[in-house]
Amino acid sequence: MLLSLAWMIVFGMIGYGIFKVLKLPGLLGMLLAGIALGPEGLNLIDQTVLAISGDLRTVALIVILYRAGLGLNKAALKETGKTAGLLSVVPVVLEGVVVLALAVWLLGFGWAEAGVLGFVIAAVSPAIIVPSMLELMRKGRGMRRKVPVLVLAAASVDDVVAITLVSVFLGAALGRTQIGWYSVLTVPMSMVLGIAMGLLVGLLLLALFRRFRQRDSRKVITLLAAGILLVSFGEYVESVVMIAPLLSVMVIGVVMVERHPALGVRLAAKLDKVWVFTELVLFVLVGAALDLRVLLDVGLIGSLIVFAGLTARFVAVWLATLGSGLQSKERLFIGVAFMPKATVQAAVGALPLSLGMARGDTVLALSVLAIVITAPLGAIGIAKLHPWLLDIASPPEETV
Numbered sequence: 001m002l003l004s005l006a007w008m009i010v011f012g013m014i015g016y017g018i019f020k021v022l023k024l025p026g027l028l029g030m031l032l033a034g035i036a037l038g039p040e041g042l043n044l045i046d047q048t049v050l051a052i053s054g055d056l057r058t059v060a061l062i063v064i065l066y067r068a069g070l071g072l073n074k075a076a077l078k079e080t081g082k083t084a085g086l087l088s089v090v091p092v093v094l095e096g097v098v099v100l101a102l103a104v105w106l107l108g109f110g111w112a113e114a115g116v117l118g119f120v121i122a123a124v125s126p127a128i129i130v131p132s133m134l135e136l137m138r139k140g141r142g143m144r145r146k147v148p149v150l151v152l153a154a155a156s157v158d159d160v161v162a163i164t165l166v167s168v169f170l171g172a173a174l175g176r177t178q179i180g181w182y183s184v185l186t187v188p189m190s191m192v193l194g195i196a197m198g199l200l201v202g203l204l205l206l207a208l209f210r211r212f213r214q215r216d217s218r219k220v221i222t223l224l225a226a227g228i229l230l231v232s233f234g235e236y237v238e239s240v241v242m243i244a245p246l247l248s249v250m251v252i253g254v255v256m257v258e259r260h261p262a263l264g265v266r267l268a269a270k271l272d273k274v275w276v277f278t279e280l281v282l283f284v285l286v287g288a289a290l291d292l293r294v295l296l297d298v299g300l301i302g303s304l305i306v307f308a309g310l311t312a313r314f315v316a317v318w319l320a321t322l323g324s325g326l327q328s329k330e331r332l333f334i335g336v337a338f339m340p341k342a343t344v345q346a347a348v349g350a351l352p353l354s355l356g357m358a359r360g361d362t363v364l365a366l367s368v369l370a371i372v373i374t375a376p377l378g379a380i381g382i383a384k385l386h387p388w389l390l391d392i393a394s395p396p397e398e399t400v
Contacts, residue, residue, distance in 0.1 A: 004046040011037055012280040025379045027127060027283045027342055031371065034287020045288050053285040054354055057347040060282035062227035062249050063275050064126040064343055068156040069253020070268040071134050072149065086320035087154035091313045091338060092162050096122035098312040102305045107298070109359060115169030116352055117363045121309055121370050123162035123344035127279060128375060129155045129337060132382045142390035147330050151337045157191075159344050160247040164190050166348060173357050194244030198251025201226055205252065206259055219263075220270045226252065286346040286368065289353070295365040302369045310374065313338055333382075333389040340378025341370040 015029025037044045100118035103109040109117065133148040133155075142148050205226060209219055227249045234245030257264030295302075317335045326334075349367025353360030 001046050001048050004044065004049045007037055007044045008033070008049075008284045009280065012284045016280070023380070025128065025340075025342075025375045027279065028372065028375060030280055030283035031287040031368065034284035035290055035292070036287075037284065038288030038290070040290065040292050045285075050285070050288065053289065054351060056278075056281050056285060057350070058231060059224070059228065060275075060278035061126075061246065061343060061347040062224065062231065063271055063278050064130060065156065065159075065246055065250045066223060066227065066253045067268060067271050067275065068126055068130045068152060069250040070257050070264050070271070071130065071137070072153055072156075072254050072257070083321060083324040083326070084150050084153045084157075087150065087317065087334070087338075088157035089161055090320040091316035092119070092122045092124075092158045094316040095309045095313040096162065096165065099305055099309045102308055106301050106305065107359075107362065109362075110173070112169050112173035113352075113357065113359050113363075116166055116173055116357065117359075117366060118309075119162045119165040119169065120345060120349055120352075120363060120367055121306065121341065122313070123159045123341065123348075124155045124338050125340040125342035125344065125371075125375065125378070126156060126159060127282075127343040128340040128379050128382075132337070132379070136386060136390065140392045141386055142330060142333070144391060145326055145330060147326070147333065147390060151334055155338065156250050157247070158338075160191065160194070160244050160250070162344060163246055163348060164244050166351075170352060170355070170357065173352070174355060190244045191247055194247035195251050197230065197245070198248035199255060201230065201248065202252040202255030203259075206256065209260075209263070216263075216266050216270050220267060220274065223252070223267065223271075224274075282343070282346050286350065286371075289350045290364060290368050291361050294361045295369060298362055298365055299369065302366045303373065305366065306370050306373050310339060329389040333385060336378065336381040336385055336389075338378075339374050339381060341367075341374045345371050 011033035012030045015031075015033035016026035017029070019029035020026045034045075035041055096115075096118040098118075099121045100111075100114040103114035103117050104111060107114075129151060133152040136142060136148040137152075205222065208222070230245040230248050234248075253264070256267060314335045317338055318331060321331045321334065324331075345367035349364045352363045357363070
Protein backbone atom coordinates (compact mmCIF):
# COMPACT_ATOMS: atom_id res chain seq x y z
CA MET A 1 0.00 0.00 0.00
CA LEU A 2 2.80 2.45 0.89
CA LEU A 3 4.60 1.64 -2.36
CA SER A 4 1.38 2.30 -4.29
CA LEU A 5 1.06 5.73 -2.67
CA ALA A 6 4.68 6.48 -3.55
CA TRP A 7 4.07 5.58 -7.21
CA MET A 8 0.92 7.72 -7.23
CA ILE A 9 2.78 10.74 -5.87
CA VAL A 10 5.76 10.38 -8.22
CA PHE A 11 3.76 9.73 -11.41
CA GLY A 12 1.08 12.26 -10.44
CA MET A 13 3.60 15.07 -9.89
CA ILE A 14 5.39 14.26 -13.15
CA GLY A 15 2.09 14.34 -15.06
CA TYR A 16 1.09 17.57 -13.32
CA GLY A 17 4.39 19.23 -14.20
CA ILE A 18 4.28 18.19 -17.86
CA PHE A 19 0.76 19.55 -18.37
CA LYS A 20 1.56 22.80 -16.57
CA VAL A 21 4.49 23.32 -18.95
CA LEU A 22 2.03 22.78 -21.81
CA LYS A 23 -0.23 25.49 -20.27
CA LEU A 24 -2.97 22.91 -19.60
CA PRO A 25 -4.68 21.99 -16.30
CA GLY A 26 -2.30 19.84 -14.25
CA LEU A 27 -5.17 17.61 -13.16
CA LEU A 28 -5.21 16.09 -16.67
CA GLY A 29 -1.63 14.94 -16.14
CA MET A 30 -2.66 13.34 -12.85
CA LEU A 31 -5.56 11.63 -14.60
CA LEU A 32 -3.24 10.14 -17.23
CA ALA A 33 -0.82 9.09 -14.47
CA GLY A 34 -3.66 7.14 -12.86
CA ILE A 35 -4.48 5.39 -16.16
CA ALA A 36 -0.80 4.46 -16.53
CA LEU A 37 -0.58 3.11 -12.98
CA GLY A 38 -3.95 1.34 -12.89
CA PRO A 39 -5.10 -2.11 -14.07
CA GLU A 40 -5.29 -0.81 -17.66
CA GLY A 41 -1.61 0.15 -17.53
CA LEU A 42 1.30 -0.93 -15.31
CA ASN A 43 -0.97 -2.22 -12.52
CA LEU A 44 1.15 -0.65 -9.78
CA ILE A 45 -1.68 0.42 -7.47
CA ASP A 46 -2.53 -2.10 -4.76
CA GLN A 47 -6.14 -3.31 -4.50
CA THR A 48 -6.32 -2.09 -0.88
CA VAL A 49 -5.80 1.47 -2.12
CA LEU A 50 -8.41 1.06 -4.86
CA ALA A 51 -10.84 -0.34 -2.27
CA ILE A 52 -10.78 2.89 -0.25
CA SER A 53 -10.60 5.20 -3.27
CA GLY A 54 -14.22 6.31 -2.79
CA ASP A 55 -13.52 7.52 0.74
CA LEU A 56 -10.36 9.32 -0.39
CA ARG A 57 -12.30 11.08 -3.17
CA THR A 58 -14.91 12.23 -0.64
CA VAL A 59 -12.20 13.75 1.57
CA ALA A 60 -10.85 15.66 -1.44
CA LEU A 61 -14.33 17.04 -2.17
CA ILE A 62 -14.71 18.12 1.49
CA VAL A 63 -11.40 20.02 1.32
CA ILE A 64 -12.31 22.04 -1.77
CA LEU A 65 -15.81 22.86 -0.46
CA TYR A 66 -14.31 24.14 2.80
CA ARG A 67 -12.00 26.29 0.67
CA ALA A 68 -14.97 27.62 -1.30
CA GLY A 69 -16.87 28.51 1.88
CA LEU A 70 -13.86 30.31 3.33
CA GLY A 71 -13.62 32.40 0.16
CA LEU A 72 -17.15 33.81 0.55
CA ASN A 73 -18.56 36.54 2.78
CA LYS A 74 -22.10 37.48 3.77
CA ALA A 75 -22.02 41.05 2.44
CA ALA A 76 -20.98 39.98 -1.07
CA LEU A 77 -23.50 37.14 -1.04
CA LYS A 78 -26.32 39.59 -0.21
CA GLU A 79 -25.41 41.72 -3.23
CA THR A 80 -25.53 38.71 -5.56
CA GLY A 81 -28.32 36.84 -3.76
CA LYS A 82 -31.08 36.53 -6.38
CA THR A 83 -28.76 36.03 -9.35
CA ALA A 84 -26.56 33.59 -7.41
CA GLY A 85 -29.67 31.62 -6.48
CA LEU A 86 -30.79 31.33 -10.09
CA LEU A 87 -27.29 30.42 -11.29
CA SER A 88 -27.05 27.77 -8.57
CA VAL A 89 -30.08 25.87 -9.85
CA VAL A 90 -31.15 26.71 -13.43
CA PRO A 91 -27.93 25.75 -15.33
CA VAL A 92 -27.29 22.48 -13.49
CA VAL A 93 -30.92 21.34 -13.82
CA LEU A 94 -31.18 22.19 -17.53
CA GLU A 95 -27.84 20.57 -18.36
CA GLY A 96 -28.69 17.49 -16.29
CA VAL A 97 -32.07 17.08 -18.00
CA VAL A 98 -30.55 17.43 -21.49
CA VAL A 99 -27.85 14.83 -20.73
CA LEU A 100 -30.49 12.56 -19.17
CA ALA A 101 -32.69 12.72 -22.29
CA LEU A 102 -29.76 12.10 -24.65
CA ALA A 103 -28.53 9.15 -22.57
CA VAL A 104 -31.96 7.51 -22.87
CA TRP A 105 -32.18 8.25 -26.59
CA LEU A 106 -28.61 7.61 -27.77
CA LEU A 107 -27.21 5.14 -25.21
CA GLY A 108 -30.32 3.16 -24.28
CA PHE A 109 -30.09 4.03 -20.58
CA GLY A 110 -33.03 3.55 -18.23
CA TRP A 111 -34.47 6.76 -16.80
CA ALA A 112 -32.94 6.31 -13.35
CA GLU A 113 -29.46 5.44 -14.69
CA ALA A 114 -29.70 8.34 -17.15
CA GLY A 115 -30.54 10.66 -14.24
CA VAL A 116 -27.40 9.55 -12.42
CA LEU A 117 -25.31 10.22 -15.53
CA GLY A 118 -27.02 13.54 -16.24
CA PHE A 119 -26.32 15.10 -12.86
CA VAL A 120 -22.84 13.61 -12.46
CA ILE A 121 -21.93 15.29 -15.75
CA ALA A 122 -23.82 18.52 -14.95
CA ALA A 123 -21.82 19.52 -11.85
CA VAL A 124 -19.11 22.14 -12.38
CA SER A 125 -15.59 21.85 -11.01
CA PRO A 126 -14.61 23.56 -7.73
CA ALA A 127 -11.01 22.40 -8.33
CA ILE A 128 -10.74 24.78 -11.28
CA ILE A 129 -13.33 27.45 -10.45
CA VAL A 130 -12.51 28.11 -6.77
CA PRO A 131 -8.78 28.96 -7.19
CA SER A 132 -9.48 30.92 -10.38
CA MET A 133 -12.22 33.07 -8.82
CA LEU A 134 -10.21 33.71 -5.65
CA GLU A 135 -7.32 34.92 -7.82
CA LEU A 136 -9.64 37.27 -9.76
CA MET A 137 -11.00 38.61 -6.46
CA ARG A 138 -7.44 39.37 -5.33
CA LYS A 139 -6.79 41.20 -8.62
CA GLY A 140 -10.05 43.15 -8.38
CA ARG A 141 -11.25 41.81 -11.73
CA GLY A 142 -15.03 42.03 -12.12
CA MET A 143 -15.49 43.11 -8.50
CA ARG A 144 -17.57 46.21 -9.34
CA ARG A 145 -20.54 43.88 -9.82
CA LYS A 146 -19.03 41.01 -7.77
CA VAL A 147 -18.79 38.63 -10.75
CA PRO A 148 -16.13 36.29 -9.21
CA VAL A 149 -18.11 36.14 -5.95
CA LEU A 150 -21.24 35.32 -7.93
CA VAL A 151 -19.50 32.50 -9.81
CA LEU A 152 -17.86 31.14 -6.66
CA ALA A 153 -21.10 31.01 -4.67
CA ALA A 154 -23.24 29.68 -7.51
CA ALA A 155 -20.72 27.01 -8.54
CA SER A 156 -20.44 25.66 -5.00
CA VAL A 157 -24.22 25.33 -4.56
CA ASP A 158 -24.48 23.99 -8.14
CA ASP A 159 -22.39 21.01 -7.03
CA VAL A 160 -24.57 20.41 -3.98
CA VAL A 161 -27.73 20.43 -6.13
CA ALA A 162 -26.12 18.02 -8.60
CA ILE A 163 -24.89 15.61 -5.92
CA THR A 164 -28.27 15.64 -4.16
CA LEU A 165 -30.03 14.76 -7.42
CA VAL A 166 -27.44 12.07 -8.16
CA SER A 167 -28.26 10.46 -4.81
CA VAL A 168 -32.00 10.56 -5.61
CA PHE A 169 -31.58 8.90 -9.03
CA LEU A 170 -28.96 6.47 -7.73
CA GLY A 171 -31.36 5.24 -5.05
CA ALA A 172 -33.96 4.63 -7.76
CA ALA A 173 -31.43 2.91 -10.05
CA LEU A 174 -30.44 0.52 -7.26
CA GLY A 175 -34.07 -0.20 -6.36
CA ARG A 176 -33.93 1.54 -2.96
CA THR A 177 -36.37 4.38 -3.69
CA GLN A 178 -38.88 5.48 -6.30
CA ILE A 179 -38.83 8.78 -8.19
CA GLY A 180 -41.91 10.93 -7.64
CA TRP A 181 -43.03 14.30 -6.34
CA TYR A 182 -41.45 13.52 -3.00
CA SER A 183 -38.10 13.12 -4.73
CA VAL A 184 -38.47 16.57 -6.29
CA LEU A 185 -39.28 18.13 -2.92
CA THR A 186 -36.31 16.45 -1.23
CA VAL A 187 -33.85 18.72 -3.05
CA PRO A 188 -34.87 22.06 -1.44
CA MET A 189 -35.64 20.28 1.83
CA SER A 190 -32.21 18.68 1.96
CA MET A 191 -30.53 22.00 1.17
CA VAL A 192 -32.37 23.81 3.98
CA LEU A 193 -31.42 21.05 6.42
CA GLY A 194 -27.84 21.15 5.14
CA ILE A 195 -27.58 24.91 5.73
CA ALA A 196 -29.07 24.58 9.23
CA MET A 197 -26.67 21.79 10.14
CA GLY A 198 -23.71 23.72 8.76
CA LEU A 199 -24.62 26.80 10.82
CA LEU A 200 -24.96 24.71 13.98
CA VAL A 201 -21.71 22.79 13.53
CA GLY A 202 -19.83 25.94 12.43
CA LEU A 203 -20.86 27.83 15.56
CA LEU A 204 -19.99 24.84 17.77
CA LEU A 205 -16.54 24.56 16.17
CA LEU A 206 -15.89 28.28 16.66
CA ALA A 207 -16.84 27.98 20.32
CA LEU A 208 -14.51 24.99 20.62
CA PHE A 209 -11.61 26.85 19.00
CA ARG A 210 -12.12 29.81 21.35
CA ARG A 211 -12.37 27.64 24.45
CA PHE A 212 -9.37 25.43 23.68
CA ARG A 213 -6.38 27.21 22.17
CA GLN A 214 -4.60 25.12 19.54
CA ARG A 215 -2.49 25.50 16.43
CA ASP A 216 -4.20 26.16 13.10
CA SER A 217 -2.99 22.78 11.79
CA ARG A 218 -4.99 21.03 14.52
CA LYS A 219 -8.01 23.18 13.70
CA VAL A 220 -7.81 22.04 10.09
CA ILE A 221 -7.71 18.41 11.24
CA THR A 222 -10.78 19.09 13.39
CA LEU A 223 -12.56 20.66 10.40
CA LEU A 224 -11.81 17.65 8.22
CA ALA A 225 -13.07 15.30 10.94
CA ALA A 226 -16.27 17.35 11.24
CA GLY A 227 -16.76 17.25 7.47
CA ILE A 228 -16.29 13.48 7.33
CA LEU A 229 -18.72 12.99 10.23
CA LEU A 230 -21.31 15.20 8.52
CA VAL A 231 -21.07 13.25 5.26
CA SER A 232 -21.24 9.93 7.12
CA PHE A 233 -24.26 11.13 9.11
CA GLY A 234 -25.97 12.27 5.90
CA GLU A 235 -25.49 8.82 4.38
CA TYR A 236 -26.72 7.13 7.58
CA VAL A 237 -30.04 9.03 7.74
CA GLU A 238 -30.58 9.15 3.97
CA SER A 239 -33.35 6.55 4.06
CA VAL A 240 -35.28 8.69 6.61
CA VAL A 241 -34.54 12.27 5.58
CA MET A 242 -32.38 13.75 2.82
CA ILE A 243 -29.68 16.12 4.07
CA ALA A 244 -27.10 17.93 1.91
CA PRO A 245 -24.00 17.35 4.04
CA LEU A 246 -21.64 18.83 1.46
CA LEU A 247 -23.61 22.08 1.64
CA SER A 248 -23.13 21.92 5.42
CA VAL A 249 -19.38 21.71 4.87
CA MET A 250 -19.38 24.86 2.73
CA VAL A 251 -21.60 26.71 5.23
CA ILE A 252 -19.12 25.91 8.01
CA GLY A 253 -16.46 27.72 5.98
CA VAL A 254 -18.75 30.74 5.55
CA VAL A 255 -19.44 30.81 9.32
CA MET A 256 -15.71 30.70 10.08
CA VAL A 257 -14.77 33.58 7.79
CA GLU A 258 -17.82 35.65 8.79
CA ARG A 259 -17.47 35.30 12.56
CA HIS A 260 -13.66 35.23 12.72
CA PRO A 261 -12.17 36.66 9.47
CA ALA A 262 -8.52 36.38 10.58
CA LEU A 263 -8.99 32.72 11.45
CA GLY A 264 -10.77 32.12 8.14
CA VAL A 265 -7.81 33.49 6.19
CA ARG A 266 -5.35 31.29 8.10
CA LEU A 267 -7.47 28.15 7.71
CA ALA A 268 -7.84 28.81 3.97
CA ALA A 269 -4.05 28.97 3.63
CA LYS A 270 -3.67 25.68 5.48
CA LEU A 271 -6.34 23.99 3.37
CA ASP A 272 -4.58 25.14 0.20
CA LYS A 273 -1.62 23.02 1.30
CA VAL A 274 -3.84 20.03 2.11
CA TRP A 275 -5.46 20.35 -1.34
CA VAL A 276 -2.10 19.81 -3.06
CA PHE A 277 -2.07 16.21 -1.82
CA THR A 278 -5.80 15.46 -1.94
CA GLU A 279 -6.08 16.74 -5.52
CA LEU A 280 -3.29 14.40 -6.59
CA VAL A 281 -4.90 11.38 -4.91
CA LEU A 282 -8.32 12.26 -6.31
CA PHE A 283 -7.40 12.43 -9.99
CA VAL A 284 -4.84 9.62 -9.99
CA LEU A 285 -7.39 7.23 -8.47
CA VAL A 286 -10.06 8.22 -10.99
CA GLY A 287 -7.67 7.47 -13.84
CA ALA A 288 -6.84 4.11 -12.25
CA ALA A 289 -10.54 3.15 -12.08
CA LEU A 290 -11.23 3.92 -15.75
CA ASP A 291 -11.93 1.14 -18.27
CA LEU A 292 -10.43 2.44 -21.52
CA ARG A 293 -12.46 0.04 -23.66
CA VAL A 294 -15.72 1.53 -22.40
CA LEU A 295 -14.35 5.04 -22.98
CA LEU A 296 -13.50 4.18 -26.60
CA ASP A 297 -16.93 2.61 -27.14
CA VAL A 298 -18.80 5.76 -26.11
CA GLY A 299 -16.22 8.30 -27.28
CA LEU A 300 -18.04 9.90 -30.23
CA ILE A 301 -21.57 9.75 -28.83
CA GLY A 302 -20.27 10.67 -25.38
CA SER A 303 -18.56 13.77 -26.77
CA LEU A 304 -21.80 14.80 -28.46
CA ILE A 305 -23.67 14.41 -25.17
CA VAL A 306 -21.08 16.44 -23.25
CA PHE A 307 -21.15 19.31 -25.78
CA ALA A 308 -24.96 19.27 -25.86
CA GLY A 309 -24.96 19.59 -22.08
CA LEU A 310 -22.50 22.48 -22.21
CA THR A 311 -24.68 24.27 -24.77
CA ALA A 312 -27.72 23.85 -22.53
CA ARG A 313 -25.75 25.19 -19.55
CA PHE A 314 -24.58 28.25 -21.49
CA VAL A 315 -28.16 29.06 -22.56
CA ALA A 316 -29.33 28.59 -18.96
CA VAL A 317 -26.62 30.94 -17.65
CA TRP A 318 -27.71 33.60 -20.13
CA LEU A 319 -31.37 33.22 -19.09
CA ALA A 320 -30.56 33.18 -15.35
CA THR A 321 -28.68 36.48 -15.62
CA LEU A 322 -31.42 38.39 -17.47
CA GLY A 323 -32.27 41.54 -15.55
CA SER A 324 -29.29 41.08 -13.22
CA GLY A 325 -27.61 44.36 -14.16
CA LEU A 326 -24.57 42.49 -15.46
CA GLN A 327 -23.00 43.55 -18.75
CA SER A 328 -23.16 41.18 -21.72
CA LYS A 329 -19.42 40.51 -21.54
CA GLU A 330 -19.72 39.64 -17.84
CA ARG A 331 -22.54 37.21 -18.57
CA LEU A 332 -20.38 35.68 -21.29
CA PHE A 333 -17.56 35.26 -18.79
CA ILE A 334 -19.88 33.47 -16.35
CA GLY A 335 -20.86 31.07 -19.12
CA VAL A 336 -17.19 30.31 -19.80
CA ALA A 337 -16.38 30.00 -16.07
CA PHE A 338 -19.21 27.46 -15.67
CA MET A 339 -17.75 25.13 -18.32
CA PRO A 340 -15.08 23.04 -16.54
CA LYS A 341 -15.90 19.65 -15.03
CA ALA A 342 -13.47 17.77 -12.83
CA THR A 343 -13.90 17.50 -9.07
CA VAL A 344 -17.41 16.10 -8.72
CA GLN A 345 -16.97 13.84 -11.74
CA ALA A 346 -13.79 12.48 -10.16
CA ALA A 347 -15.31 12.15 -6.68
CA VAL A 348 -18.71 10.73 -7.67
CA GLY A 349 -18.25 9.31 -11.18
CA ALA A 350 -16.96 5.96 -9.94
CA LEU A 351 -19.64 5.59 -7.23
CA PRO A 352 -22.36 3.97 -9.39
CA LEU A 353 -19.84 1.38 -10.62
CA SER A 354 -18.65 0.60 -7.09
CA LEU A 355 -22.28 0.12 -5.95
CA GLY A 356 -23.05 -2.23 -8.83
CA MET A 357 -25.40 0.04 -10.80
CA ALA A 358 -26.18 -1.08 -14.34
CA ARG A 359 -24.08 0.91 -16.85
CA GLY A 360 -21.91 2.21 -13.99
CA ASP A 361 -18.81 1.70 -16.14
CA THR A 362 -20.32 3.95 -18.81
CA VAL A 363 -21.08 6.65 -16.24
CA LEU A 364 -17.43 6.59 -15.13
CA ALA A 365 -16.16 6.66 -18.73
CA LEU A 366 -18.35 9.65 -19.63
CA SER A 367 -17.31 11.41 -16.40
CA VAL A 368 -13.67 11.14 -17.42
CA LEU A 369 -14.52 12.19 -20.97
CA ALA A 370 -16.27 15.28 -19.59
CA ILE A 371 -13.15 16.13 -17.57
CA VAL A 372 -10.85 15.70 -20.58
CA ILE A 373 -13.05 17.87 -22.83
CA THR A 374 -14.18 20.64 -20.48
CA ALA A 375 -11.34 21.11 -17.97
CA PRO A 376 -8.89 22.50 -20.56
CA LEU A 377 -11.61 24.55 -22.28
CA GLY A 378 -12.79 26.10 -19.03
CA ALA A 379 -9.37 26.69 -17.46
CA ILE A 380 -7.90 28.23 -20.62
CA GLY A 381 -11.07 30.23 -21.25
CA ILE A 382 -11.01 31.78 -17.75
CA ALA A 383 -7.30 32.57 -17.97
CA LYS A 384 -7.34 34.05 -21.48
CA LEU A 385 -10.71 35.83 -21.55
CA HIS A 386 -10.96 37.49 -18.12
CA PRO A 387 -8.72 40.47 -19.10
CA TRP A 388 -11.14 41.19 -21.98
CA LEU A 389 -14.44 40.45 -20.25
CA LEU A 390 -13.90 41.72 -16.69
CA ASP A 391 -12.96 45.26 -15.68
CA ILE A 392 -10.71 46.07 -12.72
CA ALA A 393 -12.86 47.63 -9.97
CA SER A 394 -9.96 48.92 -7.89
CA PRO A 395 -6.21 48.36 -7.47
CA PRO A 396 -5.50 44.78 -6.33
CA GLU A 397 -4.05 45.85 -2.97
CA GLU A 398 -7.26 47.73 -2.10
CA THR A 399 -9.38 44.74 -3.08
CA VAL A 400 -7.39 42.44 -0.83
